[in-house]
Structures are given as structure tokens and as C-alpha cells.
Amino acid sequence: MALQGNLQQIALNSMNDMTGIVASLLARAKAANAEDKVLLIPAGGEQKENEEMTVIDFLSQQVQIAVDSLKSAYPNNKNGLDAVKRFLDEIEAEAPWLKDFKDDDCYAKRPCAVNQDSQDTISRLVKLVNGYWGEPKFFDGDLRAYEKVLFSDIEPSQEQLDYALAHRAAYREAIGRAIKWKVQNDGSTIMIRQIAQATKNSKEKIFAKTSPDGKTYDPRSWAAAYWRIAHQAETGDAGLAFMIFGDEIVTELKNIPEKETQTLVVYGVDKIGIPQVQKKWTGQEIQVRGIIDEYNGKTYFKLQAYNQKTLEWINLGNISDKYQPYFLPGQSKRMKIYSISTNAQGKTKRAALFNKDMSQEEIDKCLIFDLSATTK
Structure with a gap:
């Protein structure tokens, strides 16, 4: 007898029934390198007699039955699945990522739990991702x-x-x-x-x-x-x-026009910039990103710089109105930065940033002829 309900209902229900159970056992067996162990599988479902099978052969058969349940109610061998589960429990076969993937902290606050000795595909992928993982830095803005x-x-x-x-x-x-x-x-x-x-x-x-x-x-x-x-x-x-x-x-x-950002100008560096970035720039290459922020009821399009020492994004300055159409909130790229005006204390007030691939000749020309009198 086929399962009842429309395809959407069957698919949703199947995510929480035998398909998930068998897949979980497969993952545990693979993580423990126990898929080739031979067990006596008790009769159940359409299997009428006890039969010796490898764990992988039995579970592969059962996962196919579970998947086919979308169109047929052919029963799984629950007795056999219970026997495999008992065996895996006895040898303490675990795939920690199975449960940890459901934890809200997984990859939000820490890497995913994984057995470092496991060589199954998923465990190896998790270990690889863990090696690249870093705690996300979310912008806390309006x-x-x-x-x-x-x-x-x-x-x-x-x-x-x-x-x-x-x-x-x-x-x-x-x-x-x-x-x-x-x-x-x-x-x-x-x-x-x-x-x-x-x-x-x-x-x-x-x-x-x-x-x-x-x-x-x-x-x-x-x-x-x-x-x-x-x-x-x-x-x-x-x-x-x-x-x-x-x-x-x-x-x-x-549909947003894709324009390669060649030049940006930021102002207010001495007002909103973190003190350690209020220096004289002469072409240093930095990573920047655009953010939208609100101050005293007014919205500003700011540029932030990534501090390699503290591993934090810090305010650099407000993007001048003329250049805002060429940069998007959230966009990030590496650019060369030059101070183009300073205050009485010698701190940078305005800075120009250039595409890191621009030639020095183009940058010098822009600094001399285009930006020498730039204002907000």
C-alpha cells in the first residue's frame, strides 16, 4: 500500500522517519570504520529468516527501502535496524557531527564536533571546514x-x-x-x-x-x-x-549596475576613525568594506578597514557622496589608501582609496589633478 497524503506531506514526514534513522546508522558505522563487520540480522519486514550480512549491505538495502517509501509502503526491517544500533552502541561508534549540526552554536560560536580519528567522507569534510572556520563578526547596526x-x-x-x-x-x-x-x-x-x-x-x-x-x-x-x-x-x-x-x-x-570601484574618497577620518588608523597613508594596501550606519538620526555610508592585529573591522570614514554609487553596503575589497588632507594635529581628515590593480602612474595623476581640491 502506498503512503497516504500528497507528495509534499510525504516528503516532509519522511525526513523524520526511517530514512533519517537508517542514514544516521550508516553515518555512525562509517565513522567507526565498522561498515564491513558481519552481523546476524534477525528476520523482520520482508526478510523472513535470520541472515548474516555486512553492516553496509544491510543498511544500504534498508535505506533504499526507506527512500522508496515515497511510492510504496514496503516495510523496513526494524528488528535488524535495532540489532545494528545495539552493535554500534556496544563499540561506541559515534559521529558527533550528526547531533552537533542541530546545535545553534555549531559554526555560529564554535567549530563542529567531530572525531579527529574518523576518516569517513563527512568527518573529513567537517575537519576541513573546521580548519577554515572563524567566529563571524556581525555588524551591530540599525x-x-x-x-x-x-x-x-x-x-x-x-x-x-x-x-x-x-x-x-x-x-x-x-x-x-x-x-x-x-x-x-x-x-x-x-x-x-x-x-x-x-x-x-x-x-x-x-x-x-x-x-x-x-x-x-x-x-x-x-x-x-x-x-x-x-x-x-x-x-x-x-x-x-x-x-x-x-x-x-x-x-x-x-539589476544593480556592476561597476568596478576604481576610486573612493572618505572624509571625517579624524572624527569617526579609530585613533590607530588616523595616520599618514602613502599607498598602503588594506581590506575595506562598506556599511550603513545611523548617527543622531542621520544615515551615513561608512567605510571600515580590517585591522590585521586585532582581527576586527574599524571605522575609517564616511564615503563622499560622489563615490557612493560605485560601492555597495557589505561590499569588501582590497584597495590602496592615500591621505589627501590633514588637520592641525597632522591627522588624516580625508583619504583616497584606489583599486589595488591601478598603476602608480594613474594613481599619481588622480591625486594631482582630480583629488587635490576634493571636498566632501
């Missing part, structure tokens, strides 16, 4: 500053903003319930996935909403409304906008 980064040419109606706000509140409440359910049900994420899928499927319903005069809205205006609401939240909910309007956001990003 999300409102990013409201107009995308869809800036559209002003959604108040009705659309209200609808998006109500949807955000409902989504938060539903996800909150799903997270509590996950904690109470051994880390099962099935409810979270169901909510995520329902949220993704809500786009057509959103597009069908009409204005007070009965007309449908431009689809991009809905993406703009959800983007605005996402960045008005005090805590992160941008996932809602990406979940529903991922295609529209990608299209918007692709």
Missing part, C-alpha cells in the same frame, strides 16, 4: 538604514505595508510555536519545515490581494513592502522576505 538598499524606486502602499506587518507577526508566532515543539520533541524540525513551506507557498495569495479600488498591485511592490517591513524590525526577520520573494530579490541584485 537595520532601518538598509530599507532602501533594494527596491528604492518603489513606494508600496500603506495597505501593503500593513498586510506585510501582520504577516510578519503571524510568522513570528508560528515559528515560536514550532521552536518550542522542536525542543519538546527531541530536536525534530518538521513543524519548522512545514511553516517554511507554507510561507513560501503564500506568494500567489499575496499577489492576489487587491487595492481598495479593486486593482492588483505590481508584484515588485509586494517585494518592496516585505523588504521594508523586514528592516523595520528590532530583531531579525529578513528571512520572511527572502523566503517569499527570493527570486525578486535576486533579480533586483542582478
Whole structure:
């Protein structure tokens, strides 16, 4: 008898049934190099008699049965799976990453747990990734500053903003319930996935909403409304906008003109820059990135420099208005930096940055003829 429900329901349920159980046993056996051990597999499912098999042969058979359950309810040999589990427990065969991947701290605050002696493919990949991992440095700024980064040419109606706000509140409440359910049900994420899928499927319903005069809205205006609401939240909910309007956001990003940043000018270095970067620059190569920040109710497009000693991003200065179209928030690149004006104490007030591949002749020409009288 085939499994009941539509394909989406079956697929979601299968993530938490025998497919996951067998895959987990396979991972543990491989991590312990025990896949070639021969066990007496008791009868169960369609297997009518006890039979000696290697762990890998039996589990490969069982994972195929589990995968085929999408179209057939052919039963797994649960007795045999229990026997394999007991064997793996006895030899203390563990793949720590299996459980650790579900931990919120994994790769957010620390590397993933892994047995350093394991040579299975996943353990080796985890060890490789761990070798490159570094604790992420998140910019702690006001999300409102990013409201107009995308869809800036559209002003959604108040009705659309209200609808998006109500949807955000409902989504938060539903996800909150799903997270509590996950904690109470051994880390099962099935409810979270169901909510995520329902949220993704809500786009057509959103597009069908009409204005007070009965007309449908431009689809991009809905993406703009959800983007605005996402960045008005005090805590992160941008996932809602990406979940529903991922295609529209990608299209918007692709439509941003790609202009290679050849030159940037920053001002206010002596005002907002960290003291150790307020020096005289003469062409040093540094890593920079653009950020949006708000100060005293006004939004600024700042440039930060990466400090190799402290491994932190530090404020460098505000990007001059003329050069802002050639750099994006979040963009990072290596550039050569030159001081172009100083204050009475000899500290840099304004600095020019150049593409690291520009020739010295081009840089000198720009410094002499184009930037010698540059102001904010």
C-alpha cells in the first residue's frame, strides 16, 4: 500500500522517519570504520529468516527501502535496524557531527564536533571546514538604514505595508510555536519545515490581494513592502522576505549596475576613525568594506578597514557622496589608501582609496589633478 497524503506531506514526514534513522546508522558505522563487520540480522519486514550480512549491505538495502517509501509502503526491517544500533552502541561508534549540526552554536560560536580519528567522507569534510572556520563578526547596526538598499524606486502602499506587518507577526508566532515543539520533541524540525513551506507557498495569495479600488498591485511592490517591513524590525526577520520573494530579490541584485570601484574618497577620518588608523597613508594596501550606519538620526555610508592585529573591522570614514554609487553596503575589497588632507594635529581628515590593480602612474595623476581640491 502506498503512503497516504500528497507528495509534499510525504516528503516532509519522511525526513523524520526511517530514512533519517537508517542514514544516521550508516553515518555512525562509517565513522567507526565498522561498515564491513558481519552481523546476524534477525528476520523482520520482508526478510523472513535470520541472515548474516555486512553492516553496509544491510543498511544500504534498508535505506533504499526507506527512500522508496515515497511510492510504496514496503516495510523496513526494524528488528535488524535495532540489532545494528545495539552493535554500534556496544563499540561506541559515534559521529558527533550528526547531533552537533542541530546545535545553534555549531559554526555560529564554535567549530563542529567531530572525531579527529574518523576518516569517513563527512568527518573529513567537517575537519576541513573546521580548519577554515572563524567566529563571524556581525555588524551591530540599525537595520532601518538598509530599507532602501533594494527596491528604492518603489513606494508600496500603506495597505501593503500593513498586510506585510501582520504577516510578519503571524510568522513570528508560528515559528515560536514550532521552536518550542522542536525542543519538546527531541530536536525534530518538521513543524519548522512545514511553516517554511507554507510561507513560501503564500506568494500567489499575496499577489492576489487587491487595492481598495479593486486593482492588483505590481508584484515588485509586494517585494518592496516585505523588504521594508523586514528592516523595520528590532530583531531579525529578513528571512520572511527572502523566503517569499527570493527570486525578486535576486533579480533586483542582478539589476544593480556592476561597476568596478576604481576610486573612493572618505572624509571625517579624524572624527569617526579609530585613533590607530588616523595616520599618514602613502599607498598602503588594506581590506575595506562598506556599511550603513545611523548617527543622531542621520544615515551615513561608512567605510571600515580590517585591522590585521586585532582581527576586527574599524571605522575609517564616511564615503563622499560622489563615490557612493560605485560601492555597495557589505561590499569588501582590497584597495590602496592615500591621505589627501590633514588637520592641525597632522591627522588624516580625508583619504583616497584606489583599486589595488591601478598603476602608480594613474594613481599619481588622480591625486594631482582630480583629488587635490576634493571636498566632501
